Amino acid sequence: MPDPAGGTPPVCAVCGATPEDEVRARIAWTRGTEAGRDVWTCTACSREHLRSIEGKLDSAWW
Numbered sequence: 001m002p003d004p005a006g007g008t009p010p011v012c013a014v015c016g017a018t019p020e021d022e023v024r025a026r027i028a029w030t031r032g033t034e035a036g037r038d039v040w041t042c043t044a045c046s047r048e049h050l051r052s053i054e055g056k057l058d059s060a061w062w
């Protein structure tokens with residue numbers, strides 16, 4: 001769905017959830033970058049998959 005503001009609405013890469021409050025999600029959700037595009041993880045999945053997320057931290061983040 002196109003975003004009038006030009007941003008990409010966050011979609012959880014784990015469970016596919018979309019936030020009701022997009023602005024709040026941009027703050028609360030975990031944001032990563034893969035292959036030059038944003039990868040979002042919702043708060044619930046962030047907690048559940050914290051270890052694997054940390055495991056994926058590499059030079060691409062910096």
Ligand SMILES: [Zn+2]
Nearest residue numbers: 012015042045
């Ligand atoms: Zn999720």
